[in-house]
Amino acid sequence: MKNIIVKANAGALTNFEVLDLLNSRGASKDTTRVIASETVSRSEYKVYDYLMETAASTQTRESVTKFSDKCKDFKLAKAEILNIINLRPSSDVELTPILEKPDEREIDIEGILALVQELLPPLPTVEAQKENEQEETENDEQS
Amino acid sequence: MFCLSELEDTVRVPPDLLKLPLEVAIKKVLQKLFLDKVFSLTFFLLSIGLCLFIYDIKSAEGGFVLPGDGAPTYKVVFIIVVFRPFVGEVIAARFKESDSNGLRLTLGFFEDIYVPAPLIPRPNRCEPDPCNRNQMRWVWIFEEQEYIIDDSYQINFRVENISYPPVPTERAEDAKLFAPMVITGAIDDDGLGPVSWWEGCSERNNEDDDT
Numbered sequence: 468m469k470n471i472i473v474k475a476n477a478g479a480l481t482n483f484e485v486l487d488l489l490n491s492r493g494a495s496k497d498t499t500r501v502i503a504s505e506t507v508s509r510s511e512y513k514v515y516d517y518l519m520e521t522a523a524s525t526q527t528r529e530s531v532t533k534f535s536d537k538c539k540d541f542k543l544a545k546a547e548i549l550n551i552i553n554l555r556p557s558s559d560v561e562l563t564p565i566l567e568k569p570d571e572r573e574i575d576i577e578g579i580l581a582l583v584q585e586l587l588p589p590l591p592t593v594e595a596q597k598e599n600e601q602e603e604t605e606n607d608e609q610s
Numbered sequence: 611m612f613c614l615s616e617l618e619d620t621v622r623v624p625p626d627l628l629k630l631p632l633e634v635a636i637k638k639v640l641q642k643l644f645l646d647k648v649f650s651l652t653f654f655l656l657s658i659g660l661c662l663f664i665y666d667i668k669s670a671e672g673g674f675v676l677p678g679d680g681a682p683t684y685k686v687v688f689i690i691v692v693f694r695p696f697v698g699e700v701i702a703a704r705f706k707e708s709d710s711n712g713l714r715l716t717l718g719f720f721e722d723i724y725v726p727a728p729l730i731p732r733p734n735r736c737e738p739d740p741c742n743r744n745q746m747r748w749v750w751i752f753e754e755q756e757y758i759i760d761d762s763y764q765i766n767f768r769v770e771n772i773s774y775p776p777v778p779t780e781r782a783e784d785a786k787l788f789a790p791m792v793i794t795g796a797i798d799d800d801g802l803g804p805v806s807w808w809e810g811c812s813e814r815n816n817e818d819d820d821t
Contacts, residue, residue: 480612485691508641511663513719521702550700554766560808561801564768565700
């Protein structure tokens with residue numbers, strides 16, 4: 468068997484960073500994706516399709532970085548910040564499963580939700596997903 | 611749920627790829643070895659996760675041709691993007707199928723997510739699916755309202771466990787395709803399960819939200 472050595476398990480990535488990576492390799496939503504297939508494999512497209520339906524598809528590098536920075540004021544763990552960025556919760560009940568023992572840690576839930584609302588773009592709506600033109604304009608705005 | 615892993619491996623580049631720039635040739639060989647496959651036991655013993663794509667090649671040394679071989683071999687250090695969720699992570703997935711043991715969810719690129727019956731909110735009941743004779747359907751009963759679990763909405767689940775089953779030496783003809791990585795998920799908590807269950811809550815909490 469091959470002698471594969473793991474040197475380091477470096478860096479967790481947010482969904483946004485992975486989507487950004489795929490975008491920079493030429494992945495796109497339009498039907499002519501066969502052109503990009505030289506650089507983007509089938510498995511990469513499956514990941515791309517998944518991510519385009521999540522909060523990552525409307526996020527920008529600036530908003531994600533700003534949000535992570537501001538999160539430091541809220542005493543959140545790295546994993547929790549990652550989860551929040553990936554899921555973009557918009558209510559108390561969506562945020563609670565992400566946090567570990569929020570009551571014991573006196574977490575400012577309202578504050579976090581307000582920050583999410585302020586800095587992270589809203590989730591892609593179902594209607595927007597169905598309309599291809601709207602998707603492409605959103606992509607243009609992001610890039 | 612994604613992270614970068616740095617690996618080192620020896621890569622043999624077949625002669626027909628040598629006309630390409632070295633980095634491109636090595637990338638092609640690596641992609642063929644690692645991607646689009648359910649595979650290599652070694653990866654999961656090392657608990658790397660599901661390898662998705664090559665992020666970067668850090669270095670490639672060597673290029674020696676071993677006796678009797680027409681192809682050069684390189685020692686390559688490269689970085690791949692892997693799918694490796696952590697326990698406690700909440701992930702958005704879609705319904706794939708369900709049976710009397712529980713639900714199966716999918717992310718498109720990864721389909722072995724199982725929510726066993728005990729992690730489906732109670733009280734619930736399991737009944738034959740009227741739309742699909744082969745399947746069972748799960749229904750959560752809360753305050754006399756029935757909430758069906760099906761594929762109409764995205765389903766958020768929390769990762770409870772990740773296991774890497776050993777490769778079976780023998781398999782029955784009709785056994786399911788071997789899954790080297792299996793995620794066990796839970797949907798029995800606030801905010802988990804189909805997102806439609808909680809939509810009412812966010813409307814009530816954030817009245818100035820323009821959805």
